[in-house]
Amino acid sequence: MNILILQGSPRKSGNTAWMAEEFRKAAEAAGHRVTLVDVAHKKIAGCLACNYCHGKGNGACVQQDDMQAIYPLLQEAEVLVLASPIYYFTMSAQIQAPIQRVYNMNKPPKVKKMALLLSSYSPGVYDGAIGEYQGIRRYWSVEDGGIVTARADEQQTEATRTKIVALVKKL
Numbered sequence: 001m002n003i004l005i006l007q008g009s010p011r012k013s014g015n016t017a018w019m020a021e022e023f024r025k026a027a028e029a030a031g032h033r034v035t036l037v038d039v040a041h042k043k044i045a046g047c048l049a050c051n052y053c054h055g056k057g058n059g060a061c062v063q064q065d066d067m068q069a070i071y072p073l074l075q076e077a078e079v080l081v082l083a084s085p086i087y088y089f090t091m092s093a094q095i096q097a098p099i100q101r102v103y104n105m106n107k108p109p110k111v112k113k114m115a116l117l118l119s120s121y122s123p124g125v126y127d128g129a130i131g132e133y134q135g136i137r138r139y140w141s142v143e144d145g146g147i148v149t150a151r152a153d154e155q156q157t158e159a160t161r162t163k164i165v166a167l168v169k170k171l
């Protein structure tokens with residue numbers, strides 16, 4: 001399958017980047033085509049709610065920023081993976097911008113499944129992020145491929161790698 005991972009931590013060698021990379025390695029080993037985009041290092045503004053995309057733009061977003069390179073990837077993705085650190089009980093601002101910029105296409109047309117990778121310091125801080133993920137997934141009527149969370153003592157461990165590999169196997 002064609003898998004797109006959006007990685008939303010600014011820390012290039014951080015815990016979320018590690019989870020996204022482990023997912024990528026496992027998915028490629030299983031024969032999937034994977035694109036991993038480090039959205040935290042892209043220039044992606046928030047949606048302007050100008051509705052150009054739903055009118056004159058005919059699906060195109062008016063904002064000419066790095067999101068323009070992600071739109072073709074979203075058009076082709078069959079699995080969409082969101083990977084984010086928990087910032088104040090939700091996903092990072094860096095990943096919220098590209099999620100909300102999908103407004104122009106309403107739903108990435110080929111996505112059948114989603115998955116969520118979350119990294120945090122504390123346990124039990126995932127409800128906000130999981131609620132958003134499940135809301136989007138249900139709104140798009142796509143399957144839940146699974147969720148892996150890792151708090152401080154679970155970061156970059158064999159146990160977390162095993163959970164990610166198991167999630168990839170179920171895709």
Ligand SMILES: Cc1cc2nc3c(=O)[nH]c(=O)nc-3n(C[C@H](O)[C@H](O)[C@H](O)COP(=O)(O)O)c2cc1C
Nearest residue numbers: 009011014015016085086087088089119120121122
């Ligand atoms: C701005 C900010 C807000 C954070 N908020 C939370 C939080 O609400 N709950 C929590 O458990 N950890 C919180 N953390 C800690 C990160 O989620 C945690 O260190 C995570 O592993 C960072 O991922 P990274 O290594 O990919 O950057 C926060 C960190 C930052 C920088």
